[in-house]
Amino acid sequence: MFLLGRLDGALRYCPQPVQRIFAGRMLRRAMIAALRQEGHAFTDARFQTWFAGLSTLSDPPARHARSPRAVCEAILAEMSHGTWPLLADIAARIRPALRAPLDLDADRARQDALDVTAQARSIIERCMNSGIASPLDALRTLHGEIASSPLFAPSAQAPALLKVGQRQVNLERPSACSPRWALEMLFGEWLRAQDVLPCALPLPDIVRLDTLGTNAPDAARALRAAALESALRDLLTCLGESARSESQCRSILEHRSTSRAPAAFELLAGFGAMRSSQIETMLGASRLGVRGMLASLQDSGLVVRLKISGAYMFDAPHISTEAGPVHRDEEQPAFSSAALDEYAASLSALDRLLGIEDSA
Numbered sequence: 001m002f003l004l005g006r007l008d009g010a011l012r013y014c015p016q017p018v019q020r021i022f023a024g025r026m027l028r029r030a031m032i033a034a035l036r037q038e039g040h041a042f043t044d045a046r047f048q049t050w051f052a053g054l055s056t057l058s059d060p061p062a063r064h065a066r067s068p069r070a071v072c073e074a075i076l077a078e079m080s081h082g083t084w085p086l087l088a089d090i091a092a093r094i095r096p097a098l099r100a101p102l103d104l105d106a107d108r109a110r111q112d113a114l115d116v117t118a119q120a121r122s123i124i125e126r127c128m129n130s131g132i133a134s135p136l137d138a139l140r141t142l143h144g145e146i147a148s149s150p151l152f153a154p155s156a157q158a159p160a161l162l163k164v165g166q167r168q169v170n171l172e173r174p175s176a177c178s179p180r181w182a183l184e185m186l187f188g189e190w191l192r193a194q195d196v197l198p199c200a201l202p203l204p205d206i207v208r209l210d211t212l213g214t215n216a217p218d219a220a221r222a223l224r225a226a227a228l229e230s231a232l233r234d235l236l237t238c239l240g241e242s243a244r245s246e247s248q249c250r251s252i253l254e255h256r257s258t259s260r261a262p263a264a265f266e267l268l269a270g271f272g273a274m275r276s277s278q279i280e281t282m283l284g285a286s287r288l289g290v291r292g293m294l295a296s297l298q299d300s301g302l303v304v305r306l307k308i309s310g311a312y313m314f315d316a317p318h319i320s321t322e323a324g325p326v327h328r329d330e331e332q333p334a335f336s337s338a339a340l341d342e343y344a345a346s347l348s349a350l351d352r353l354l355g356i357e358d359s360a
Contacts, residue, residue, distance in 0.1 A: 003232040024270020033204030034181035039065035053099030067109035074113035084199035120182030273315035
């Protein structure tokens with residue numbers, strides 16, 4: 001496929017700092033996609049505050065979804081052992097920076113998520129040994145494995161009878177969510193093994209559950225091809241944004257003696273907004289050292305901060321193709337205006353749920 005060739009060439013020749021930013025974004029996208037597939041409802045900005053331990057993930061929490069913290073821990077653990085060194089490195093460094101609230105039954109939730117990734121890895125390894133070379137044929141084989149899997153095949157809704165006194169009430173049990181995110185996270189290993197891509201990338205949303213068991217194979221193949229094309233376009237767009245962010249940082253900091261400031265910028269431009277304590281953990285730096293890096297980046301207009309729930313978070317603003325440097329005196333928010341609007345709306349929804357009147 002043409003897009004696979006473009007992505008392959010771009011990844012092989014782009015500089016290491018761009019790849020590090022790109023790897024951070026890929027890791028974040030994989031976790032967000034997994035949590036949404038599980039049924040959690042949240043904004044991208046809310047994910048960052050939840051990851052930093054400043055809020056819950058959604059209001060109200062999803063009743064039948066897997067634990068969000070356990071899912072992210074499983075993804076970070078799996079990615080930290082991946083074959084792409086840059087992605088493995090960022091995953092290993094982010095693991096101890098996860099500050100999300102603990103679950104009541106953390107051990108059970110963690111084991112459940114780890115079992116999902118272990119079964120996904122077993123399926124991908126079995127597919128890799130099948131000798132299939134074409135990406136579309138690989139996707140067809142993967143969907144066949146999903147259809148025959150008790151875990152990954154979506155279960156149909158089953159009626160349940162509840163006895164209330166002398167009456168029997170017919171209830172609908174919610175259908176189990178297919179944890180396809182684990183297979184999408186690992187499918188890139190198959191493409192790398194086929195030498196289609198130079199490194200294993202997570203590919204969210206390439207699984208089309210609506211093509212399972214269909215009697216129209218040509219239509220199913222077209223849907224799977226469209227899903228793969230959409231995923232590849234998203235990856236190319238993300239890689240281009242990573243390159244622009246790195247170029248902006250390099251042009252501003254290349255003549256300054258801030259040797260570790262670019263490393264902090266790469267973390268924020270890649271993974272997203274974080275607290276200074278998380279950056280300390282990821283860089284293995286002192287509080288004073290991180291404070292100096294962030295001050296330098298803020299003075300350069302590369303990083304801004306936002307106060308949330310009494311704590312400061314730092315972020316690298318989105319840099320478009322036409323945009324120039326973001327200056328500190330413009331007081332740019334740490335998140336985009338759209339993200340802040342989404343976050344404010346989620347807080348308003350929480351107020352309404354709690355019966356809190358708006359005093360404004």
